[in-house]
Amino acid sequence: KAGVTQTPRYLIKTRGQQVTLSCSPISGHRSVSWYQQTPGQGLQFLFEYFSETQRNKGNFPGRFSGRQFSNSRSEMNVSTLELGDSALYLCASSSGRQELFFGSGTQLSVL
Amino acid sequence: AQKVTQAQTEISVVEKEDVTLDCVYETRDTTYYLFWYKQPPSGELVFLIRRNSFDEQNEISGRYSWNFQKSTSSFNFTITASQVVDSAVYFCALSEAKLGNTDKLIFGTGTRLQVFP
Numbered sequence: 001k002a003g004v005t006q007t008p009r010y011l012i013k014t015r016g017q018q019v020t021l022s023c024s025p026i027s028g029h030r031s032v033s034w035y036q037q038t039p040g041q042g043l044q045f046l047f048e049y050f051s052e053t054q055r056n057k058g059n060f061p062g063r064f065s066g067r068q069f070s071n072s073r074s075e076m077n078v079s080t081l082e083l084g085d086s087a088l089y090l091c092a093s094s095s096g097r098q099e100l101f102f103g104s105g106t107q108l109s110v111l
Numbered sequence: 112a113q114k115v116t117q118a119q120t121e122i123s124v125v126e127k128e129d130v131t132l133d134c135v136y137e138t139r140d141t142t143y144y145l146f147w148y149k150q151p152p153s154g155e156l157v158f159l160i161r162r163n164s165f166d167e168q169n170e171i172s173g174r175y176s177w178n179f180q181k182s183t184s185s186f187n188f189t190i191t192a193s194q195v196v197d198s199a200v201y202f203c204a205l206s207e208a209k210l211g212n213t214d215k216l217i218f219g220t221g222t223r224l225q226v227f228p
Contacts, residue, residue: 033214043202043218056215088154098144098206098213102156 002027004093004103012109018079021106025072025093031055032074033100034066037088046089049074078108086110113138115205117219124193125227132188132222134203140164142208145179145186146216150200159201162186164208193226200224 005024013019025032033056034046045058049068066076072093078085086109092100114137124130136145147159160170162179170177174191190197200223204216 031214033216035216035218042220043204043216045215045217048214050211055211058215090154090156092156092214094214096213098161099158100146100156100214100216101158102148104153104155107154 004091004101006089006091006103006106008106009104010107010109012111013081014111015081015083017081018077019081019108020075020077021089021091021108023074023076023091023093023103025074025091026095026101029093029095029101030072031094031096032068032072033092033094034074034076035090035092035102036060037090037105038084038086043090046076081110083110113140113143113205113207113217115203115217115219117201117203117222119222120220121223121225123225123227126194127192128226129189129191130193130224130226132190132201132203132224134186134188134219136184136186136203136205138205138207140207140209144206144208144213146204146206147177147186147188148202148204148218150202150221152199156202159188190224193224195226195228198224198226 033048048056068074088105090105092102116135145162148156200221203219
């Protein structure tokens with residue numbers, strides 16, 4: 001069974017640009033969550049989608065948004081990038097049994 | 112508010128030593144889940160264990176064991192006879208047990224374990 005797939009693996013952007021990250025969950029998993037990992041703030045919850053609806057949201061500004069498609073694939077978008085958005089963005093999928101499976105992440109660098 | 116504290120930033124041991132990673136949590140919820148994840152250099156978080164708050168039985172899985180003590184709000188993780196492959200960052204996490212909130216994990220800051228040959 002394929003794991004959680006995140007693309008791209010690395011991304012370099014400049015301030016002010018926007019970026020879209022993609023996540024394909026494990027087959028059959030309907031919940032997708034996104035986390036941001038930085039050296040300073042650690043791992044922080046961004047949002048969670050279930051059946052194409054945002055079910056939970058963390059404390060991030062509106063520049064961070066996401067969506068989920070009918071096949072459970074999810075994308076997250078960050079607009080007007082800031083230097084502080086440089087981070088590893090991790091996606092996780094769940095079957096609803098309180099066990100999150102994470103992808104390898106997208107390393108975003110904002111210059 | 113929920114909070115997870117991993118006071119040990121970094122631990123170094125020599126292969127075959129036993130090592131315990133500490134985790135202390137805070138929550139006002141009466142039911143919750145506790146987790147341990149391993150993050151190797153590749154970056155992917157690997158699930159190790161989930162513990163429900165009303166199940167205080169300790170668990171052993173091979174060289175790994177977990178000690179959950181509700182009285183001290185601790186969920187410690189012990190690796191017996193450590194190996195070089197155990198080198199990674201280990202995260203303790205907490206979530207509500209309420210339906211719809213179980214995937215919103217609050218993570219500790221992690222403990223970097225280095226096992227030297």
